[in-house]
Amino acid sequence: MQDLPLPPGRCVRRRPPALARMRGVAIAALSLSALAATATSAHAEAAKAPAECSALQAKYPQFKGKTLINAINPHTPGYETIDPNDPNKYVGFDIDLGETLGACLGFKVTYKPVTFAALLTTLQAGQADIVISDIYATEERAKAADFITYSKVFDGVLVAKGNPKKVTGINASMCGAVAAENTGYVEVPLIQALAPQCKAAGKPEPEIQLYDNNQNCIQAILAGRADTYINDVNTVDGAVKAYPDKLEKATAVTIPYSVGIAVPKGKTDFRDAVMAALVTLQKAGIHTELLKKNGLPVENLEAPRLLVVK
Amino acid sequence: MELFLHYLTLPYLIQGIVFTLAATGIGLAGGVVVGLLLAAMQLSRFKPLAAFARGYAVIFRGTPLVLQLVFVYDALPHVGIKLPGLLAAGVALAANEATFIAEMFRSGVVGVDRGQVLAGQALGMTPRVLMHRIIAPQALRSMIPAMGNEAVSTLKNSSLASVIAVQELTLRSTQLASSTFDFFSIFFASGLLYLVLTGAMSLVQLALEARFDLDRQATLRGLARWLPWRHAAPPAASPSPLEDAAEVSASEPEDALPTALAVPAAPGVDRAARASRLADAPVALRINGVSKAYGTQAVLKDLSLSVLAGEVVALLGPSGSGKSTLLRCINHLESWDAGQIHVGGHRLGYQTDGQLMSPSDLARERGRLGVGMLFQQFNLFAHLTARENVAGPLRWVHGWSAEDADRRALELLNRVGLAHRVEALPRHLSGGQQQRVAIARALAPGPSVLLLDEPTSALDPELVNEVLDVIRRLAVEEGLTMVISTHQLRFAAEVADRVVFLSGGRIVESGPALDVLQRPQHRETARFLRVMSADVLPAASTSTPA
Numbered sequence: 001m002q003d004l005p006l007p008p009g010r011c012v013r014r015r016p017p018a019l020a021r022m023r024g025v026a027i028a029a030l031s032l033s034a035l036a037a038t039a040t041s042a043h044a045e046a047a048k049a050p051a052e053c054s055a056l057q058a059k060y061p062q063f064k065g066k067t068l069i070n071a072i073n074p075h076t077p078g079y080e081t082i083d084p085n086d087p088n089k090y091v092g093f094d095i096d097l098g099e100t101l102g103a104c105l106g107f108k109v110t111y112k113p114v115t116f117a118a119l120l121t122t123l124q125a126g127q128a129d130i131v132i133s134d135i136y137a138t139e140e141r142a143k144a145a146d147f148i149t150y151s152k153v154f155d156g157v158l159v160a161k162g163n164p165k166k167v168t169g170i171n172a173s174m175c176g177a178v179a180a181e182n183t184g185y186v187e188v189p190l191i192q193a194l195a196p197q198c199k200a201a202g203k204p205e206p207e208i209q210l211y212d213n214n215q216n217c218i219q220a221i222l223a224g225r226a227d228t229y230i231n232d233v234n235t236v237d238g239a240v241k242a243y244p245d246k247l248e249k250a251t252a253v254t255i256p257y258s259v260g261i262a263v264p265k266g267k268t269d270f271r272d273a274v275m276a277a278l279v280t281l282q283k284a285g286i287h288t289e290l291l292k293k294n295g296l297p298v299e300n301l302e303a304p305r306l307l308v309v310k
Numbered sequence: 311m312e313l314f315l316h317y318l319t320l321p322y323l324i325q326g327i328v329f330t331l332a333a334t335g336i337g338l339a340g341g342v343v344v345g346l347l348l349a350a351m352q353l354s355r356f357k358p359l360a361a362f363a364r365g366y367a368v369i370f371r372g373t374p375l376v377l378q379l380v381f382v383y384d385a386l387p388h389v390g391i392k393l394p395g396l397l398a399a400g401v402a403l404a405a406n407e408a409t410f411i412a413e414m415f416r417s418g419v420v421g422v423d424r425g426q427v428l429a430g431q432a433l434g435m436t437p438r439v440l441m442h443r444i445i446a447p448q449a450l451r452s453m454i455p456a457m458g459n460e461a462v463s464t465l466k467n468s469s470l471a472s473v474i475a476v477q478e479l480t481l482r483s484t485q486l487a488s489s490t491f492d493f494f495s496i497f498f499a500s501g502l503l504y505l506v507l508t509g510a511m512s513l514v515q516l517a518l519e520a521r522f523d524l525d526r527q528a529t530l531r532g533l534a535r536w537l538p539w540r541h542a543a544p545p546a547a548s549p550s551p552l553e554d555a556a557e558v559s560a561s562e563p564e565d566a567l568p569t570a571l572a573v574p575a576a577p578g579v580d581r582a583a584r585a586s587r588l589a590d591a592p593v594a595l596r597i598n599g600v601s602k603a604y605g606t607q608a609v610l611k612d613l614s615l616s617v618l619a620g621e622v623v624a625l626l627g628p629s630g631s632g633k634s635t636l637l638r639c640i641n642h643l644e645s646w647d648a649g650q651i652h653v654g655g656h657r658l659g660y661q662t663d664g665q666l667m668s669p670s671d672l673a674r675e676r677g678r679l680g681v682g683m684l685f686q687q688f689n690l691f692a693h694l695t696a697r698e699n700v701a702g703p704l705r706w707v708h709g710w711s712a713e714d715a716d717r718r719a720l721e722l723l724n725r726v727g728l729a730h731r732v733e734a735l736p737r738h739l740s741g742g743q744q745q746r747v748a749i750a751r752a753l754a755p756g757p758s759v760l761l762l763d764e765p766t767s768a769l770d771p772e773l774v775n776e777v778l779d780v781i782r783r784l785a786v787e788e789g790l791t792m793v794i795s796t797h798q799l800r801f802a803a804e805v806a807d808r809v810v811f812l813s814g815g816r817i818v819e820s821g822p823a824l825d826v827l828q829r830p831q832h833r834e835t836a837r838f839l840r841v842m843s844a845d846v847l848p849a850a851s852t853s854t855p856a
Contacts (some may be wrong), residue, residue, distance in 0.1 A: 071475075074485050081489030087322030087482070112395070112475040113485060118384075122475070125384040126392060215488040242491040 052280045053104040060273040064106035070098050071128035073116040075213035077238040078294055079134040093294040097150070097261075098132040100286060104277040115212040117184035120144040123264055130263055130274070134232060136186045137260030142309040147260030148275045149307060150287070151300045155187065156236030157250040158221060158229040165227040169253045170194065175203035180217035180226035183210045186257060187230045214239075222246055234296055258302055271306070278304045313492055317499035326482035327503060329396060333468040333478060336400025338461055341407030348412035353419060363412065371409040376470050378402045383474040399471035399478075407464055414456045418449030429689035431643055433703045433751070434677025436670040443706055448693050451522050458515030462508045469504075479503060524693055524735055581824075584807060587620065593652075594619040594759055594791040600639060600649030602815075609635045610646065611815040617793060619758075622785045624802035624823065625795040627812035628838060633795035634686075636812070637761045640793065641681040642672060653679050654758055677707045682757035686764040688744040690736035696723060696747045697732040700754050708755050722750035726780050742773030749780055753788075760784070762794040766801075774798070781805065799842050803827050811835045 057064050072094065074080045080092040090111050102109045114122050119135055122128045123145050137147035159167055165177045170190050175198035181188050188208060195205040209226055211217050218239045220226040229236070233252050240247045261278070263271045281287050282301065291298050317323060351363035370378065382405075383398040393401060422445045430440045472481035483500035487493045520526060595617040602610040610632050617623050625633045638644040640651055642659035645666075650657060656679055657664075659672045667675060690699050700719035704710040710718070723732050726746035736744050745765055752760060765781065766774045778801050784790050785805045796802055802809055802823060809826040811819040811834070819832040830836040 075488035077489060082322075082485045084486075084490045087320070087486055087489075113477075113481060114475045115473060118380075118473065121380075121384050125387040127383065127387060127395075127475075213484060213488055215484065215491070215493065218491075219493055239491075 052284075053277070056104060056273065056276055056280065057106045059276075060105060060269060063270065063273060066107040067110055068102065068107050068129040069112050069127070070109050070133075071112045071114055071119050071122045071131045072133040073119055073213065074111070074113045074133075075116075075215055076134050076232070076235050078234045078296055079232070080132075093290055093296055094132045094134055096290045096294065097281075097287070098130070100281060100290065101132075101274060101277045104280060105273055116182045117212065119184075120262060123262055126264075129270075130261065132261050134235075134259055135262060136255070136257040137262075137307045138186055138257055139307075139309055141262070142307045144265075145262035146265055146271050147262055147307040148271065148278060149258035149260040149305045150278055150282075150302060151259035152302050153255045153257045153259060154233040154297075154300070155230050155253045155255050156233035157253065158218070158231070158236040158239055158247060159227060159250045160221055160224075161246050161248050163248065163250045167228045167250050169251055170230060172197055172201060172203070174198075174206040174228070175201060176206070177227040178207045178209060178225070180209045180211060180220035180229045182214065182217060182231075183212055185231065186255065190255070191230070218243075218247070258305070258307075259300075260307060275304055275306065313495035314498055317486070317492070317496050318502060320486075320499075322486065323479065323482055323496075323500060323503065326477060326479040327507065329471075329476055329478040330465065330468050330480075330507070332396055333399040333403060333471050333476060334461075334465045336397070337403025337407055337464045337468065340400060340404025341411045341460075341464070344404060344408035345411030345415055348408055349415035349419065352412065352416055367409045367412065370405050375402065375406050375467055376473060378406055379470055379474050395471070395474050395476045398474060399468065399476045403464055403467060403471075406467070407460060410460055411457075414453050414460070415449065418453045419445055421452055422448045423689070423692065425685060425687050425689035426691055428643055429683070429685060429691070429748075429751075430703075431673060432641055432676065432681070432683035434673050434675075434707045434755075435703065436673040438670065439673075439706045443702060444691055451524075451693065454515060454518050454522065458512060458518075461511050461515070465507055465511065466504070581807075584620075585822075588618050588807060591618040591620050593617070594621070594654060595640065595793070596650075596652040597636075597640070598650045598652075600636075600646050600651060602635060602639065602644070602646040609815050610639070612649070613815065613817060614649075615810060615817060615820075617759075617791060619791050620789045621808065622790075622792045622794070622806045624806035624809045625793060625812055626797075626799075626802065626809055626835075626838065627795075627818075631812040632815040633812055634763050637683070637763050637793060637795060640759075640761055641676055641683060643683075653681055673707075677755065680755060680757040680759065682752035682755070682760045684745070684748055684752055684760070684762040684765045686768050688736070688741070688748045688768070690744050690747055690751070692736050695733050695735055696728060696739065696750075699736070699747055700751045703751065704754055718754055719750070722754055723747065726750050727776070740773060741769045742776045745769065745777045746780055749777070749784070753784070757790070759791045759793070762792060762796070764795050764797065766796070766798060778805075797842060799827060799839065811838070813838075 072080045072090065074082055074090055074092075076092070078092055080090055080094045083089040083091040095111075098109050112122060112128050116133075116135075119131045119133055120141060121144075123131050131145065135141070136153055137149050141147070155170075157167055157169060159165070165173075167173050167177055170187070172194070174191060174194055179187075179191050181191070188210070191206050191208055198205050209220060211220065214231065214235055217226070217229040217231070221229055222243065228250070229239075230253070233249070236249050240249050261274060263274060278287075282303065287301055288298050291300060348363045348366060351359040354360055379399060379402040382393065382402040383395065386393065386398075419441075426444055426448075427440060430444045435444070468478060469480035471478050472484065475481070479500055483496050487496045490496070593616050595615075597613060597615040600610050600613045601608070613632070613636065615623075625636065627633055635644060639646050640653065640658075642651075652658075656675070658675055658679055658681070659667050661667055661671075690696075691702070694702055697716065697719045700722055701710075701712075701715035704715035704718060705712060720729070720732060723729055726749055728743060728746055728750070731739060731743060734743075736747070739747065749765075762781065766777050769777060778798065781792075781794070782801075782805050785792060794802070794806070806823040808820065809823045810817055811826065811830075811832070813834050819826055819830060819835045821831075826835065827839065830839055
């Protein structure tokens with residue numbers, strides 16, 4: 001029973017401390033938040049989930065007791081960063097999601113921090129087992145890894161206070177502007193695709209500066225090197241919160257992608273197990289809890305889909 | 311400021327230093343090992359090894375480190391080599407540093423004076439001993455500053471390991487900046503931590519430089535003599551160079567013993583005795599039809615010469631006549647194209663079946679047969695004191711105990727009049743003193759034949775006599791077999807039993823010293839002798855053209 005993924009607060013209190021310690025960090029955090037919130041409803045939902053998780057562990061025993069490596073680009077507050085209060089830990093929605101999936105399937109998670117562009121290559125090289133790092137599932141990326149999507153994408157347009165270049169989204173307003181982006185981000189080709197449109201309007205093409213983490217993109221705007229940074233809206237909101245006098249969100253845009261968990265190609269049993277566990281967690285409302293806990297909008301939630309490209 | 315101090319002391323960042331140092335350590339240590347191998351390959355006589363080392367350098371020096379890191383981390387797993395991040399970083403750093411370290415080793419080795427290598431070979435040092443005792447100590451000394459540079463650059467380069475998820479200082483700093491938005495405080499703190507690390511490395515470098523500074527060691531030894539508990543030592547030496555110079559000249563009469571002075575005074579008597587003694591002496595050295603050419607330039611042409619045990623032969627001849635080459639062929643420091651050379655009945659450098667020996671066997675054979683050599687440029691081992699120059703080879707080549715070798719060195723240095731300079735480095739000795747140390751060094755193992763290659767030509771005129779006196783005594787007192795190439799006619803007349811005149815790689819004239827010098831039979835010899843003696847008397851030479 002100690003492998004149950006969803007311990008309500010009361011259960012934890014009854015468990016011997018040694019067993020409680022064996023559980024993932026996120027689970028402990030989750031149980032605390034569950035305790036603080038609506039204890040009864042959480043308990044009601046949790047009653048079903050453990051049974052399904054033990055069924056999954058019975059069906060996929062090969063992951064039980066393992067320690068799997070999650071490759072992350074820990075530069076996205078809300079999703080994955082190190083914990084400012086205890087830098088030896090990682091925190092964020094993706095971290096919680098990974099640990100909860102692990103608890104459900106019986107594996108533990110360790111982390112490998114890499115650049116965004118190296119997330120999938122690290123997975124391909126076998127240096128990581130899974131990637132849960134706010135990465136958008138695209139056809140292009142699905143050539144390198146299989147994706148299980150779990151969240152909608154809303155992008156925000158980060159600009160300097162006052163929006164001096166009047167950027168209103170990934171559109172003609174960006175002609176002649178300088179955009180900071182991370183290497184490998186899906187926004188890069190979308191911005192590049194504006195070139196013909198700008199040319200037709202007789203305006204210069206948008207210029208793209210490539211960095212390797214969010215913080216560098218934000219610093220590029222603060223330093224006046226770039227005019228805009230378009231990325232996940234929550235990341236943009238986080239930046240505005242950190243520098244309210246210097247930055248603002250011009251607008252939000254929708255991007256036709258979903259966020260996905262990447263798993264190695266060809267490991268179909270692992271892919272299926274993660275997918276099944278994710279379905280279970282969503283059904284039990286845990287996914288929503290995790291979004292709330294990390295201050296992310298619950299509308300982000302999306303039913304899991306597989307994106308597999310031959 | 312408060313934030314800066316907070317991050318400066320944050321255990322998370324401090325622990326990152328451990329990874330930084332680990333990656334640097336693996337990189338440097340591996341780089342030194344692989345670098346040594348590469349340098350050895352490049353210096354090797356086997357061409358394919360040298361070519362391999364060159365190819366390695368082209369690849370690893372010619373591609374960015376960050377690519378090499380990613381290659382080791384992400385590409386090698388595809389062929390089944392999956393290294394943990396830290397090790398992958400260390401391996402990539404090592405592979406990269408190795409090319410630079412190899413070049414440092416190589417230039418350090420090549421930078422050691424070629425003459426010292428020749429001298430070591432002549433003393434019978436195998437390539438291994440030569441590398442260990444003579445080349446490496448000097449090469450490593452000259453490498454310390456460059457190595458310090460390399461260590462600092464490896465430490466800084468280790469920050470690139472952040473791209474392959476090694477939890478070192480830079481990766482931790484960027485992650486921390488992303489989660490806290492305290493961009494500048496964190497990077498200033500991390501920059502200061504790097505400065506502390508590189509600063510510590512610079513201090514280590516300075517300490518090593520001081521530790522291995524030969525002059526400083528000499529100063530310490532010098533100063534130590536003034537310490538109260540060292541007063542038991544004989545008060546012979548004076549540390550000031552000025553007084554020292556005075557002492558050298560003052561010690562001259564002491565050097566030249568009365569018996570030695572007597573030789574030139576009564577040459578006739580001695581010559582008769584020597585001649586009768588030599589008449590029964592066995593052949594010590596036989597040169598039979600030796601020819602040698604550098605490319606199309608013939609240096610020795612079918613040259614034959616026999617030297618008896620105890621005989622002193624002076625080789626005379628214009629520059630380029632082949633004197634030095636002949637001497638170097640005798641102890642096989644150079645190879646030749648045709649003919650045979652026997653020393654003490656052995657073909658030095660050849661196995662019994664006539665095959666050439668390996669360099670190590672050749673060296674051992676030189677030591678065994680005992681062919682000592684003096685060089686025009688002295689070729690003392692620059693990093694060793696006068697005493698060690700003499701005692702070292704006795705220990706390394708002939709297996710003497712440290713005590714015996716020391717005693718022998720002191721005894722010989724005393725005999726060449728340098729008892730007060732035993733702890734001096736070659737660079738602190740005058741040319742004449744250096745050549746006298748070189749004589750002591752050549753004599754130490756008790757050679758059967760001594761080859762002297764223009765032993766006084768590099769000396770200032772006023773220093774020539776102190777060296778010639780010593781050689782003169784060797785000829786008379788020791789009964790050593792000697793072949794001397796020289797331009798000192800008077801010296802040849804006094805010391806040599808026989809004079810051999812070389813020109814264009816051939817023996818033009820040979821005979822009893824005084825006969826050849828006073829009544830040369832060949833026109834070329836006569837002309838050479840005229841020019842050489844004219845050189846001694848400039849007044850006479852200015853009057854002749856008129």
